[in-house]
Amino acid sequence: MSRARLEFFSDAVLAVAITMLALNIWVAGPGHGPLSSVLSHEWRPWVAYLISFFTIGVVWVNHHALVSNVRVVDRGLLFFNIVLLVFVVQIPVATRLLADYLSVGGPSARLAAVVYGATHEGMAVGYILMLEWILRDKQTQPPIPSRRRLTGRLKYYSAHVLYLTVIGCAFISPMLSLALSAVTDVYYVFKQTPLRPMRTAQRSDAAAPPPEGG
Amino acid sequence: MSRARLEFFSDAVLAVAITMLALNIWVAGPGHGPLSSVLSHEWRPWVAYLISFFTIGVVWVNHHALVSNVRVVDRGLLFFNIVLLVFVVQIPVATRLLADYLSVGGPSARLAAVVYGATHEGMAVGYILMLEWILRDKQTQPPIPSRRRLTGRLKYYSAHVLYLTVIGCAFISPMLSLALSAVTDVYYVFKQTPLRPMRTAQRSDAAAPPPEGG
Amino acid sequence: MSRARLEFFSDAVLAVAITMLALNIWVAGPGHGPLSSVLSHEWRPWVAYLISFFTIGVVWVNHHALVSNVRVVDRGLLFFNIVLLVFVVQIPVATRLLADYLSVGGPSARLAAVVYGATHEGMAVGYILMLEWILRDKQTQPPIPSRRRLTGRLKYYSAHVLYLTVIGCAFISPMLSLALSAVTDVYYVFKQTPLRPMRTAQRSDAAAPPPEGG
Amino acid sequence: MSRARLEFFSDAVLAVAITMLALNIWVAGPGHGPLSSVLSHEWRPWVAYLISFFTIGVVWVNHHALVSNVRVVDRGLLFFNIVLLVFVVQIPVATRLLADYLSVGGPSARLAAVVYGATHEGMAVGYILMLEWILRDKQTQPPIPSRRRLTGRLKYYSAHVLYLTVIGCAFISPMLSLALSAVTDVYYVFKQTPLRPMRTAQRSDAAAPPPEGG
Secondary structure, eight states: OOHHHHHHHHHHHHHHHHHHGGGGGOOOOSSSSOHHHHHHHOHHHHHHHHHHHHHHHHHHHHHHHHHTTBSOOOHHHHHHHHHHHHHHHHHHHHHHHHHHHHTTOHHHHHHHHHHHHHHHHHHHHHHHHHHHHHHSGGGBSSOOOHHHHHHHHHHHHHHHHHHHHHHHHHHHOHHHHHHHHHHHHHHHHHOOOOOSOHHHHHHHOTTOOOOTTO | OOHHHHHHHHHHHHHHHHHHGGGGGOOOOSSSSOHHHHHHHOHHHHHHHHHHHHHHHHHHHHHHHHHTTBSOOOHHHHHHHHHHHHHHHHHHHHHHHHHHHHTTOHHHHHHHHHHHHHHHHHHHHHHHHHHHHHHSGGGBSSOOOHHHHHHHHHHHHHHHHHHHHHHHHHHHOHHHHHHHHHHHHHHHHHOOOOOSOHHHHHHHOTTOOOOTTO | OOHHHHHHHHHHHHHHHHHHGGGGGOOOOSSSSOHHHHHHHOHHHHHHHHHHHHHHHHHHHHHHHHHTTBSOOOHHHHHHHHHHHHHHHHHHHHHHHHHHHHTTOHHHHHHHHHHHHHHHHHHHHHHHHHHHHHHSGGGBSSOOOHHHHHHHHHHHHHHHHHHHHHHHHHHHOHHHHHHHHHHHHHHHHHOOOOOSOHHHHHHHOTTOOOOTTO | OOHHHHHHHHHHHHHHHHHHGGGGGOOOOSSSSOHHHHHHHOHHHHHHHHHHHHHHHHHHHHHHHHHTTBSOOOHHHHHHHHHHHHHHHHHHHHHHHHHHHHTTOHHHHHHHHHHHHHHHHHHHHHHHHHHHHHHSGGGBSSOOOHHHHHHHHHHHHHHHHHHHHHHHHHHHOHHHHHHHHHHHHHHHHHOOOOOSOHHHHHHHOTTOOOOTTO
């Protein structure tokens, strides 16, 4: 399988999942009182929608950055990619769960936040599996230099730690847990460590950005 | 990230969103009286479906026209692109809201029209953010000439003004607001200002139309 | 806009619409008696699903055959393409309507069959608009020879006549109308008239089939 | 039609279908008791989700492996491809049916497992139709050597036998039937026999894996 098809299928799944988030904010039709009071009760789904939209957006950007290093797409990589997608497709479900139960509060809200955090943690594990598979020398060409490996690992393992913290927070306050997720997204919007060896990849990719600081 | 993947992901999200519009016109099954009376009550969703379908169609055409100028796809552009998509994916939700509450009338219908207009305004803001980002010299190659910058800005900022008017109309008449949206779509179907420098881009794109009036 | 993006967006919309057909056959959960009796009452949605699946499949094949002739993708073609897609995305809605009301019978079933036929007729009109737009000399390169134009027109205008007949049949028997749709699909599975000038297109397309009978 | 468009459309349908699986695990909102008891009753949909996700993932990998041999995409191949997709799109429906009725038990659960198995069997038949069509000499270039034909046939016909066994098991125990499906997926994750002639294809595909054992 070529890398193009791996990217294409993953992008299509991400695009459907990100659009399915809108199913969460499907407002109830007439017969539930004035719309203004319906909407004022329904602000949580909109906030959760926004945060999850950027979460999947960040997954999309990082997926590309990770996969762009790959020279050989083998069975293992496809398998780990599907593991990642299993959790990505769960995001709309977990988002709705959290939005629904956030207004209820109590142990149900905490459990919903744990499921939400666990879905993110599942994505982080999927990424780490892909990363470690790709870091083996034979998957990339030319091999990724040690410094890049270190920064790449730091980045993905720190997401792992972050999402474990999100799960931990869920037991204290579901709202804090959601806020921490949002902060994580913002962090990833501004920071990204592509693994690709600095100069070589640029030449073969006309649309690549100019080398950052080098 | 290459421009191709940016276009691909955006197109896929637009394609899912445009198809999700059909969920709005899902007619109730048997048990609600004869179909003829069900359909005659349900004409509003079909009109709203048609208008929103062309709205997203116009977004698709303009997105391509805007992005085709880009040489360097950087983090900022991806971020603003996701801002645009957040509002595009809201279109099916806002359309259903408007179709549902239009028949109710009163303050709820007006509020639904405001939400509908605000979603469009959000898209206009997303476009303007992308436009201004792209207009900085380093994003395009060759640089876009001043005259083109002016016409491009005129076009996107006028959409901004138009949608603010749509929101304003919503407070007077939701139906007028919807009609104005439709007129805006028709306007954009016939008018488009690609930013790309006239001659140069043609050469590199075999499928490009012949220069208009030049 | 390049032809590739036109094809891509249309394909994505078709893919989502064809998959949304499955939402029509979503079987009711436990609590409605034994599954065997639920399924034996629900055979109509499955038949309608099958027929509409092949309808959209045929649309996909013909869309490609038609568009593959185009050299210049202009605003008019995009507009007519969106007209076609408006009706394609209606297919899942009209299919469910027909499946739901077929078991009711009477005037509601006939009306549902008319809506179903009208959706197909809308697609035929969309195709004819695209065809006539493409047949103007400046849209294709090299120009399509007269004999090909005639067979192309015959094909698309005969679909127009067929679907008007489907609508007519709807007033007599909704089931006959559905059966005629199915026959139309089978006909188009086996017959297709690409417009493309015979030899020239082959050279530029490595995956093209060998010339038929030439 | 080029092979690229066949792959693209199939991938898009698979991507939407795999994401629609998530609709099966849409957890009920507040008002059904504490979330912990709701989730503990709802574990079956999650298991079924996981298994079906990998089923469609495997279909995707195998579809590519099969189609990558094709030189000539003709009408027959497109038709058989649509037959395959008809059953793939049924997977989310059949999965939900099984998940819903598994907790009920009795003849309804057995029937749901038969429908689930029959959907898989339908996919196997679609694959075999495509395989036999492709194995005719004129569809591939260079012709596939006899040994490869044999291993290819063995693989696809054994799936056929496996899924008939899944259907048979359904009459004894629906849970056993689901477990056997899961085992089949795992088997296909680790084993795949691309038909492509060993050396030749490698040269034309820069991202191809190094020859296995040769």
